[in-house]
Amino acid sequence: MSDDTEMVQRGLGILTATLSWESDDPAATQMFKESLKALVRVDDAVSVSFSGSSPEQVAVLREILPQVVTQVIEALAPDYTRLVLGMAAGFKTVADAYQRDVPDADIQGILQAAALNLAKGE
Template sequence: MSDETEMVQRGLGILTATLSWESDDPAATQMFKESLRALVKVDDGVSVSLAGGSPEEAAVLKGVLPQVVRQVIEALAPDYTRLLLGMAAGFKTVAEAYRRDVPDADIEGILQAAALHLAAQGE
């Protein structure tokens, strides 16, 4: 499974979890935020090619770069988390309205079918 497919699968998982998330429960909201933070990953296998400069300068940059990337991701993570929380809250509102209009709506089933379809495409 590609990294892109895995992230889409995780997104579908978040939407499924959103259906039972109660935003007025601080503990549930904190747990939800933590699960979103777990999506952010730093890949130490990122390769960087540097043109120009001395081998010593390149070695210093390659040594410092992973920490810089981590700091950038950590700086962006709160906004990313708020963005996803907003999207999840919007999805839950739409899902609840759909359930009111269509009492036997199987939203979890729709999400599961989307995840299975995505998995089948990735094979």
């Protein structure tokens, strides 16, 4: 499975976890947050090439680059988390409304079918 497909699959996993999230239930909210932590991933493998630099400059860059990347990720993570939570809250609202209008709707089944179709498409 490609990294792109895996991230889309993780997105579907987040939506599936959202279905059981009840914002007024602290235990359900905690379970949802734990699901997000398990499903969201940040790659450690970052590849950067240097050209036109002296060996000394390359050595210094290789030494400080991991710290810079970590700081960038930490700076972006709160916004990314809020974005995902906002999308999940919107999805939950739509899914709840759909479930009220169509009580027999199998929303989890729809998400599972989407994940299977995505996996077949690879």
